[in-house]
Amino acid sequence: MSTTPEHDGRMAKMTFATVYPHYVTKVERKGRTKAELHQVIHWLTGFDEKKQQELMDRKVTFETFFQEAKLNPNARQITGLICGYRVEEITNPLTQKVRYLDKLVDELAKGKKMEKILREG
Template identity: 60%
Template sequence: MKTDEKTLKRVSAMKFSSVYPLLVNKVERKGRTREELDQVISWLTGFDEHQIQFHATSGTTYEEFFAGARLNPNTSLIKGVVCGVRVEEIEDPLMQKVRYLDKLVDELARGKAMEKILRS
């Protein structure tokens, strides 16, 4: 699935600090914790808790955030649909990483077991 240039520019310029509180709110509304969210983000990106909090409070863009990440080798096991698009079919690497995060957060918010979310 190809993403149009306008969308790619908009997403790459989004500040992680503006998205992170929305992710926290989403999982907390469903009875999960910020710590669980951070565990999921850490699994995906390789960032530790301090690095996640740094990005969550600085002006880091999504592009910069994922450029510094060391993606988990099991990300290829993340399958499914986010916003009507299969994550495994997304062609743009940045957009695919963003959708991987979206998919994992959705699974967390839906109450899926952490072992399954982390593809253990």
């Protein structure tokens, strides 16, 4: 599934620091914790909580965020719809990675078990 160049450009230029509070609000509103959110981000990117905070302090774009990440090899197992796009069919690599993160946050907020979110079985 192709996204538009404008959409991909917006994804690249968004900063992790501006989106992160929305992730926190979304998961906490559904009874999940910030610690669980950090665990999900760590699983996908390899960034521990300290590194996540550093990236926010530096106000890095998602482009830089994912350039510095060590994407989990099981990230390809993330499938399904998010924001009207089928994650596994997104052709732009950066946009796909951002949508992987969105999908994981969505699954966390929907109450999915952590082992399922982290593709452990």
